[in-house]
Every structure is written in structure tokens, then in C-alpha cells.
Amino acid sequence: MRTNSTTDTDVLVIGAGPTGLLLAGDLAAAGIDVTLVERRPHGLGNMTRAFGVHARTLEQLDARGLANELLATGTTLTSARLFGRLDMDMTRLPTRFNHLLVTPQYEVERLLERRAVDAGVTFRYGTELRGLRQDADGVTAELTDPDGTPLTLRARYLVGTDGHRSSVRTALGLPFPGRSVIRSIVLADVRLTDAPTDSFSVAGAGDTFAFIAPFGDGWYRVMGWTRTRQVDDSEPVDLEEVREIARKALGTDHGMHDARWISRFHSDERQAPAYRVGRAFLAGDAAHVHSPAGGQGMNTGLQDAANLSWKLTAVLRGEAPDPEALLDSYQSERHPVGTMVLRSSGAIVRLAMAHTPLTRAARSLAVRLLGAIRPASARAVGMISGIGISYAPAPGSRRPSGRRAPDAHLREGRLYELLRQGEFVLIAPEGANPAPPAGTPVTPKHLVRATWTDPAKKAAVLIRPDGYVHWTSN
Structure with missing residues (x-):
């Protein structure tokens, strides 16, 4: 399947x-030859806006043996207070995270990285994509180079x-429809003389x-916006501007000092209409961008990657009975999630920007309703955290397929520890030896078998490598 080109690889990222x-990393760990191209030189800093890792992303990192190490780098928050009165309680999420x-x-x-x-990915830093072309067998x-x-x-x-x-999206000729939803947001990492009593708070006046969130090492992330100063991203921003916004929104600047990074x-809000064009795919911000409200950007991109990696692996191994249908399912599963994130993050930022009496009244009503109706609040937390996201069942599959698989203690260990092998996991009762249903994109060589510890569980359940249910026996 190789060509005589200058350089060959199974997947070019x-x-x-x-x-x-x-x-x-997923592909290389599965034995796929991967080359990763990055236009930045290696080691060049890339300080970015993302700072929050949600529960479902932590589960995915747990399935790769990274969650505990990452937890040691920051601080965990169990609730967030929005608009001074709405507590988003994460302690009820059905997950260890x-x-x-x-x-x-x-x-x-x-x-x-x-x-x-460690998995053997070939890196090419300082290298830029100028164009691409496709044929029936691959992508050129x-x-x-540098x-x-x-x-x-x-x-x-x-x-x-x-x-x-994205240069890939441009080369594919895909539009990126949408619009700017909010301008002139200021962002800073600072130290505080007077730390807030709420671990994470969002408030508007x-x-x-503005909002403030702790990194856990004495540094705080501050983000703010004011309608009275709408300028281009290139306009300089200093700590005094951040302080002033915080004082107006929060009533205090908490004694901000020693900023290590400030940005505007x-x-x-944009989304590509297609995440797949032939043998080329889009994931992360190349496929969708939205407001930072809810901190869902990086998390959504990581979920894209987890969804796509095992499907490409199955196709490249020759294990997918219908390769095109499996690859198409990346679009059908992840595009609706991207749309949902655009809507939810957009709703939060529009509530925060409410300034007329009518819009502020609408925000107050929405906050009261979410706070008073526990199922609505729990659903909102579930969707933002990713724990509540499920995929539509595949055609012909049993109804429970597509839902997130919660962690479980099995005879062979925790489910998410078994998922570290990057394969399907088939869980069955003691003594049972079921076979995956016909059409499952896995061979016995790459199937991990496990056993329920609870004798009351009589069904067999097949879990996809990304931690979603593929099939259940009843």
C-alpha cells in the first residue's frame, strides 16, 4: 500500500x-505509521486561552493513563457560580472525575506530546502545508520544510x-460560515492579594x-469584557485595564499583580459544514470555533480526536467491514456535538452580555429556572462536562448503543484501565463467551475480554475504544 513518493506515512496529521x-498518539500506539506536521518550531511557546479540562476529557485521558498526572498540575473545582446566583454543581456527575x-x-x-x-510519531516542526490533492488511494x-x-x-x-x-480546511475548499460573537476580550494570568471566596465565579454588571479561576499554584486566570472598550485585537492591553473591568463586574480586582501573560x-462562532472530504478530515478548531464560555473548546477537540482515531485504526488494519460507513460516522457523530457546543457556549456568553432591561430580565429568569429545576441544571452540567453527550445508535444496533460507558470495576480491573490498550472491550457475565455482533470493526486479535464482578449483570456489553457502548446483548 506504500507509494514511491519522497516520504510515505499512513496518516498525516x-x-x-x-x-x-x-x-x-492514539494511532501510533495502535501500530499505525503517523507523521505530525507543525508550522511552529519545536519548543516555541504557545500560551493559549484554554485552561479547563472537563470530566469527560479526564475520562479519555484516564483511558490513556494520563489523568492522574494531569490532575497533579492544577486544581479541581466542584462548582461554578454564574451571575452571582446560579451554582453549577459538578459533584453529582456520575464519574470519578x-x-x-x-x-x-x-x-x-x-x-x-x-x-x-513514546508511541513513535514522526514529528516535523517548522513545516507548513501549502496545498494538497487527493486520489483514490491517498492524499499528497x-x-x-524549515x-x-x-x-x-x-x-x-x-x-x-x-x-x-486551518490551511487544511482552506486547501479542501470548505467554507467556515459564522460570525464574530464577541470582541475585545482581555485575558490575564495574575497573582491576587485577596483571593475570592468562590473558587470559580462569573459575574456581570x-x-x-468577568471571571476568575485558580490554577492552584498561586496563579489565577482572569477574563473580562466591557462594552465601553471595543477595540481590535492588536490594541495593547495592560494590567490596569484588566483590573478596571474586574472592579466593574466583580466589585473588586482582588489585588491583581505580577501578570505573567496578558492578551486581547x-x-x-463558526463551523465547517463537513468534517470529512474524501481521505481528509478536520478536527478541533479547524472544524469548529465558538465562544470561550463554558471552557469547551479544547475539550471538544480532544473528543473529536478520540472518536476519529479508533475508526482510522480499524480501517487501516483492515478490520472494518464497511470502511466508508465507519469513516462517515465521524461526521454524523461529531458534527452535531460541535453544533451543540456552539449553541450552548453562545447562550452563556449572550447571557453574560445582557445589557438592556429586557435581556437582563430574561437572564435573571433563565438563571432562576436553572437553579430551581434540578434536572435542567444537571442536564446543563452534563452537556458542558461532556458526561451527558451520547451518539445516536448505529443503524441496526440495539437501542443502548451510543451512550457513554461509565467506569466499572471488572474482574480484570477498571474499565478505563482496560481501555488503555486502545481496543474494544467486551464485558460478559462469568462463564459466558459471547462473540461481537456481525459487522463490528474488530478482530479477535484486538478484542479485550472482561468479566463483570457483579453476578446480577447478565448482559454482555461491547465498549468502543473511545468509551462509548457499541452493542449490548439485551
Whole structure:
């Protein structure tokens, strides 16, 4: 299946952010030949807005043996207070990670990069994509290496994880419809003389809103916005501007000092209409961008990668009875999730920006209803955390398929420990030896068998490598 091109690889991943690193690491760990291209030189800092790791992402990292190490880099929050009165309680989430982890994105990238290196991913830093073309057998990428020399690289599949200005999306001719939802957001990592009593709070006052969240090491992430200062991203921002916004929104600046990073940015709501074009795919910010409200951006991209990696693996191993249908399911499962995240994050930021009497009254009513109706509040927390997200059952499958599989203690260990092998896990009662249903994209060689410890469980359950139920026997 190789060609005589200058360089060959099974999968070419463009973009070494969290999404690309997780995807490349998954594929390489499964024995797939992967090349990861990144236009930045290796080691160049990439301080970004992402700072929160939600429960479902922690479960995915647990399935890769990384969750406990990442937890040690930040602080966990069990609740968030929105608009001064709505407590988003995460302690009721049905997971061992019933909290939000506040840690910088670079900590996530550090662990995922190490895993990808250990798994054998080939890295090409300082290399840019200039164009691509496809045929029936693969994708040819036109690149330039660090000294500007043209390079052609041939791959069986290509995945663009190269951010909201994706060169892959552009090369595929895909539109990125949407609009800017909020301008001139200021962001800073600071120390505080007077730490807030709420671990995580979002508040607004008139034309201003702000939030503060702790990293757990004495540093705090502050984000703020005011309608009275709407300027371009290129306009300088200093700590005094951040302090002023915080004072207006929160009533105090908590004695901010010693900022290690300050930035100004705007936020768009955009989504590509297709996540797959032939042998090329989009994931993460290359496929969807939205407001930072809810902290769902990086998390959604990592879930994209977890969904796509095992499907590409099954196809490249020759284990998928219908390869095209399996690859198409990436679009049918993840595109609706991207749309949902756009809507939920957009709703939060619009509530925060409410400034007319009518919109503020609507926000007050929405907050009261969410606080008073526990199922509605629990559903909101479940969707933002990712724990409540399920996929539609595949055609012909039994009804429970597509739902998230909670962790379980099995005879052979925890489910998410068994998922670290990157394979399907078939759980059955003691003494049973069921076979996966026809059409399952797995062979006996790559199937992990496990046994319920609870004798009351009589059904066999097949769990996908990304931790979702594929099939149940009754």
C-alpha cells in the first residue's frame, strides 16, 4: 500500500495542538505509521486561552493513563457560580472525575506530546502545508520544510487539526460560515492579594462581565469584557485595564499583580459544514470555533480526536467491514456535538452580555429556572462536562448503543484501565463467551475480554475504544 513518493506515512496529521497530539498518539500506539506536521518550531511557546479540562476529557485521558498526572498540575473545582446566583454543581456527575480541572493548556500538550513521542510519531516542526490533492488511494501534501525547501509527503489519510485558520480546511475548499460573537476580550494570568471566596465565579454588571479561576499554584486566570472598550485585537492591553473591568463586574480586582501573560482576543462562532472530504478530515478548531464560555473548546477537540482515531485504526488494519460507513460516522457523530457546543457556549456568553432591561430580565429568569429545576441544571452540567453527550445508535444496533460507558470495576480491573490498550472491550457475565455482533470493526486479535464482578449483570456489553457502548446483548 506504500507509494514511491519522497516520504510515505499512513496518516498525516497537520497541527500539533492538543487535538493533533492525542490523535497522533492514539494511532501510533495502535501500530499505525503517523507523521505530525507543525508550522511552529519545536519548543516555541504557545500560551493559549484554554485552561479547563472537563470530566469527560479526564475520562479519555484516564483511558490513556494520563489523568492522574494531569490532575497533579492544577486544581479541581466542584462548582461554578454564574451571575452571582446560579451554582453549577459538578459533584453529582456520575464519574470519578466529578469536577473541573483548572490547568493551563500547555500542561495537557506536554503529556500528550510525550505520549506521542513514546508511541513513535514522526514529528516535523517548522513545516507548513501549502496545498494538497487527493486520489483514490491517498492524499499528497505539498509542504515546505524549515528552510523553505518544498517537500511532498504522501499519506493514506490526512487530518487537519491546525486551528481556526486551518490551511487544511482552506486547501479542501470548505467554507467556515459564522460570525464574530464577541470582541475585545482581555485575558490575564495574575497573582491576587485577596483571593475570592468562590473558587470559580462569573459575574456581570451592566456592560461588563468577568471571571476568575485558580490554577492552584498561586496563579489565577482572569477574563473580562466591557462594552465601553471595543477595540481590535492588536490594541495593547495592560494590567490596569484588566483590573478596571474586574472592579466593574466583580466589585473588586482582588489585588491583581505580577501578570505573567496578558492578551486581547475576539471570539467567533463558526463551523465547517463537513468534517470529512474524501481521505481528509478536520478536527478541533479547524472544524469548529465558538465562544470561550463554558471552557469547551479544547475539550471538544480532544473528543473529536478520540472518536476519529479508533475508526482510522480499524480501517487501516483492515478490520472494518464497511470502511466508508465507519469513516462517515465521524461526521454524523461529531458534527452535531460541535453544533451543540456552539449553541450552548453562545447562550452563556449572550447571557453574560445582557445589557438592556429586557435581556437582563430574561437572564435573571433563565438563571432562576436553572437553579430551581434540578434536572435542567444537571442536564446543563452534563452537556458542558461532556458526561451527558451520547451518539445516536448505529443503524441496526440495539437501542443502548451510543451512550457513554461509565467506569466499572471488572474482574480484570477498571474499565478505563482496560481501555488503555486502545481496543474494544467486551464485558460478559462469568462463564459466558459471547462473540461481537456481525459487522463490528474488530478482530479477535484486538478484542479485550472482561468479566463483570457483579453476578446480577447478565448482559454482555461491547465498549468502543473511545468509551462509548457499541452493542449490548439485551
